[in-house]
Every structure is written in structure tokens, then in C-alpha cells.
Amino acid sequence: MNTHSLAIGVCLTDECALELEAFALACGTEAAFVRLLVDEGLLQPLVVQPAWRFGGEELARVRRIRRLQHDFEANLQSVAVMLDLLDEVERLRATLHRAGLAAR
Amino acid sequence: MEFKDYYKVLGVERGASDEEIKKAFRRLARKHHPDISKAADASERMQELNEAHEVLRDKEKRAAYDRVGQGTQPGQAFQPPPGWDSGFEFSGGPGDFSDGADHSAFFEALFGAARQRGAQGRAGPGAEPSRAHRGRDHHAKIVVPLEDTFSGATREMTLQSPEMDAAGNMTLRERTLHVGIPKGIRAGQQIRLAGQGSVGLGDGLRGDLYLEIEFAPHAHWRVDGRDLYFTLRVAPWEATLGATVNVPTPDGVVEMNVPAGSQTGRKLRLRGRGIPASPVGDFYVILELVLPPADDDKARDVYRQMARELAFDPRAPLEAAA
Numbered sequence: 099m100n101t102h103s104l105a106i107g108v109c110l111t112d113e114c115a116l117e118l119e120a121f122a123l124a125c126g127t128e129a130a131f132v133r134l135l136v137d138e139g140l141l142q143p144l145v146v147q148p149a150w151r152f153g154g155e156e157l158a159r160v161r162r163i164r165r166l167q168h169d170f171e172a173n174l175q176s177v178a179v180m181l182d183l184l185d186e187v188e189r190l191r192a193t194l195h196r197a198g199l200a201a202r
Numbered sequence: 203m204e205f206k207d208y209y210k211v212l213g214v215e216r217g218a219s220d221e222e223i224k225k226a227f228r229r230l231a232r233k234h235h236p237d238i239s240k241a242a243d244a245s246e247r248m249q250e251l252n253e254a255h256e257v258l259r260d261k262e263k264r265a266a267y268d269r270v271g272q273g274t275q276p277g278q279a280f281q282p283p284p285g286w287d288s289g290f291e292f293s294g295g296p297g298d299f300s301d302g303a304d305h306s307a308f309f310e311a312l313f314g315a316a317r318q319r320g321a322q323g324r325a326g327p328g329a330e331p332s333r334a335h336r337g338r339d340h341h342a343k344i345v346v347p348l349e350d351t352f353s354g355a356t357r358e359m360t361l362q363s364p365e366m367d368a369a370g371n372m373t374l375r376e377r378t379l380h381v382g383i384p385k386g387i388r389a390g391q392q393i394r395l396a397g398q399g400s401v402g403l404g405d406g407l408r409g410d411l412y413l414e415i416e417f418a419p420h421a422h423w424r425v426d427g428r429d430l431y432f433t434l435r436v437a438p439w440e441a442t443l444g445a446t447v448n449v450p451t452p453d454g455v456v457e458m459n460v461p462a463g464s465q466t467g468r469k470l471r472l473r474g475r476g477i478p479a480s481p482v483g484d485f486y487v488i489l490e491l492v493l494p495p496a497d498d499d500k501a502r503d504v505y506r507q508m509a510r511e512l513a514f515d516p517r518a519p520l521e522a523a524a
Binding site: 107 | 228231232235236237238248252339341381382384387390391392393394395410412413414415424426431433480486488
């Protein structure tokens with residue numbers, strides 16, 4: 099079966115960033131877990147005032163955290179170390195990429 | 203639909219112990235995890251590994267899988283016999299990720315219907331018969347040309363998703379979506395398409411579809427967040443004496459001044475000519491000096507003349523330090 103449709107999407111950024119409950123749902127998790135990640139310093143809301151709101155990059159980050167937790171049976175502290183290292187690799191790759199030294 | 207050999211996916215014998223299965227999964231997960239591996243098919247590999255692990259580590263699912271798998275060759279066309287899974291509950295242990303994970307059509311055919319029945323059953327016996335369950339969200343990547351972010355665009359994409367039909371069988375449904383790519387979007391951002399995920403159960407809402415934006419590599423420009431980078435090749439006299447050169451930017455060709463006394467690696471900024479996000483990105487030009495070849499007498503003479511007339515020693519700092 100094949101159907102065609104025009105889908106109107108919204109980009110999850112600034113004005114369309116998600117509030118805590120909706121964001122947790124989009125991540126396939128619960129608000130308490132998102133709060134824990136923020137408290138533990140693994141995640142920062144895109145918007146802090148007047149209420150936390152989260153965008154697409156945060157969504158990808160929480161999904162990555164859940165993947166790492168699940169696939170390696172890792173606890174949050176191990177995931178935090180993995181995220182720091184992955185962020186560092188990403189920064190170094192971006193530096194090479196800006197200099198035109200490595201294709202991404 | 204093709205039969206999937208989960209034992210082969212994990213590289214273990216059919217009689218492998220739980221410990222061997224766990225070890226094989228861990229070893230392969232470290233190698234193929236999409237957060238670590240840069241291979242283009244890392245996500246698919248990991249999905250396959252997770253699926254194989256999910257089935258083979260669970261006694262009930264493994265027994266059921268072994269039963270249907272008897273006499274079926276990998277890759278062979280496969281259709282589970284009707285009612286084959288009666289008697290299996292597939293409860294899903296603690297930490298079961300299956301609600302959020304994507305599975306192959308093969309997996310859905312075997313375990314999808316049972317899971318959905320399970321979800322209904324969990325509403326409790328005697329509860330409202332068609333307790334609503336929201337459909338699953340889907341997550342996908344969409345690779346678009348960089349140009350899409352400069353003016354916005356509409357892109358067509360085809361999605362395949364397993365869905366349960368009225369008779370309770372899993373079928374693959376193919377959909378073509380036209381997705382609006384908003385102007386100023388950046389790589390890594392997500393477009394949310396409400397109601398484009400899986401159908402819900404009962405009166406449950408449909409899930410949503412999330413599309414992560416990725417730019418296809420561009421012939422001239424490199425992207426970093428909202429900024430663009432461009433390597434501009436210049437002649438030695440342009441760099442040393444200064445020049446006005448043409449630079450291709452998203453807004454068209456612009457004239458740019460190369461300041462006198464520039465060296466290779468100098469970074470020049472064209473403010474506000476990057477990705478039209480809010481705030482708008484910048485366009486960076488990195489200079490690369492290119493020396494004219496000396497492949498005829500005339501060119502060699504010019505170089506010789508420079509050597510004679512210019513008191514220039516590129517290694518002077520080295521000698522001063524020695």
C-alpha cells in the first residue's frame with residue numbers, strides 16, 4: 099500500500115522547543131529521567147526561563163544516552179564519561195573539518 | 203520477507219549458551235555502535251544486533267524463534283504460520299527497550315502482534331475493552347542538499363513501517379511524505395511531524411515522526427553549526443600585495459578584499475553570509491597560497507630573480523633560536 103501526503107512539520111527549535119513532559123514523551127522516557135539528566139549535568143535545556151524547554155539536539159542527546167545505557171548496560175556515570183569523550187571527538191573532528199583536512 | 207538468522211548475526215552456534223550470546227553481543231556492539239562507529243550502516247548493524255540479542259537472550263522468545271526457524275534457510279522467503287505464537291506471552295523484562303526501538307519486518311511479523319496484544323492485555327482484565335494506547339514515535343534521518351537551508355524546500359521521502367492490519371497480521375506499509383525543510387535549519391535539528399508515527403491502539407493517538415536533518419557534503423562549502431567555511435586558493439602576489447577576489451557564497455558571488463601580507467591559513471570573515479538561522483551564521487574564508495609551477499625557463503627565471511633580490515629566509519626564526 100502506498101499513500102502520498104504532504105506533511106507539515108515544525109522544527110524543534112527556540113519557539114517550537116518542547117516542554118518537559120512533551121520532550122520526555124518524544125524521547126520515549128519520563129520527565130523524572132530528564133530531570134535526573136539535567137541534575138547530573140548530562141543535559142542542558144535549550145531554554146531555561148520561564149520553564150525548561152528542549153530542542154532537537156537535546157532530543158538526539160537523550161536518545162543517545164538511552165542507547166548507550168541500553169546497549170552497553172552502562173550506568174549514568176559511565177554514560178557521562180562516554181558522552182564527554184564523544185563530545186571531545188566531535189570537537190576535534192569539527193576542527194579538522196573546518197580546516198578542510200578531513201571529510202566528515 | 204526474508205528469514206533472519208539471529209545466530210549468524212551474533213556469530214554464535216545454534217547451541218550457544220546465554221553467556222556466549224552476551225559476550226558476542228557486547229563485542230559486536232562495541233564495534234558497530236552508531237555512537238562510536240562512523241560506518242554509514244552502523245545504525246542498521248546495531249539494530250540487527252539488538253534484535254538478535256533481544257530474541258536470543260530471552261528464553262521464551264528464543265524457544266519460539268527456534269521453533270519457526272526449523273527447516274528455514276536464511277534469506278529464504280518467510281511467512282510465520284498462522285497462530286504460531288499462541289502460548290507465548292513475551293512479557294518483556296525490566297529495561298525492555300522494545301517500545302522505543304525499531305525492528306525489522308521479520309521481527310515485527312514474529313513478535314509485533316504479540317507485543318501489541320500484550321500492551322492491550324496490560325490494561326488489565328475487565329478494564330475498558332479498548333483502552334487507548336498512543337502509537338510509537340518514529341525517528342529517521344533525512345539527508346538534504348545544503349542549499350535547502352538557504353531558501354527552504356520541500357523534499358520527498360519514502361518510509362516503510364510495519365503496521366498491524368485489521369486481522370492482526372503485521373504488514374509493511376509504504377508511505378511517501380512531502381516534507382517542508384524550513385529556511386535556516388541546521389544539521390542535527392529535528393523536524394517533528396505530528397501524527398506520522400505508528401497508529402495507536404484503540405482510540406490511542408498516532409505517534410509522531412521525528413526527522414533529524416543532515417546535509418549532504420557540498421562541493422565548495424563546509425558546514426559547522428550555522429557557519430560555512432570555504433578554502434580560497436590565492437596566488438602569492440595576491441596574498442602579499444593584497445587583491446580583490448570573487449568568492450561564491452550562498453547569496454551569490456561577492457567581492458572580497460584579501461589584505462596585503464596574508465599567509466596561508468588566514469581566516470577572513472564575511473559576516474552574516476552563513477546559514478540564515480536566527481542569529482544568522484557567518485561565512486569564513488580560509489586562504490591557501492598556491493605557488494605557480496616553475497616548468498619553463500621564464501617561470502624559473504622569475505623565481506631565481508626573487509631568490510637573488512629578496513633577502514628572505516623562511517627558517518630565520520629556527521636559526522635565531524639555535
